[in-house]
Amino acid sequence: MPLLKAATDVQARAYAPYSNFKVGAALRAASGEIFSGCNVENVAYPEGTCAEAGAIAAMIAAGQTEITEVLVIADSPLPVSPCGGCRQKLAEFAQPETKVTMTTLEGNSQTLTMGQLLPGAFTQAHMENT
16 A cells, blocks of 8 residues: 555654654645655644645645545554644645545554544635635
8 A cells, every 4th residue: 555655654754852753644646646744843842743734745845736545654552633733734635535544553543534534624615705
């Protein structure tokens, strides 16, 4: 599974010297191309970057704007879902039916749709009268 390999490879390179909680994310764009990102911590905690945000930035930098599948991996006993901010970031480029797989290094996984992860997402439709 290419998404799993991409996320696992980048998870190992995450920069997490403060929490030691390394996260990797990989997403597939509509073109089929895979983009990955890892969390990058900062001693000033709010200044860190989540893995999902890194993968989205790589996708945008490559000229892609549509996510068709997401996988997030962490060394955790339970699958780790994207944080609230990353759910909104993913929803900007994904459809409600886009699959998001959350998995552990040991293979414990859960798959939900974006709509299940972020019901009632704030979308472009909310901005139509502005």
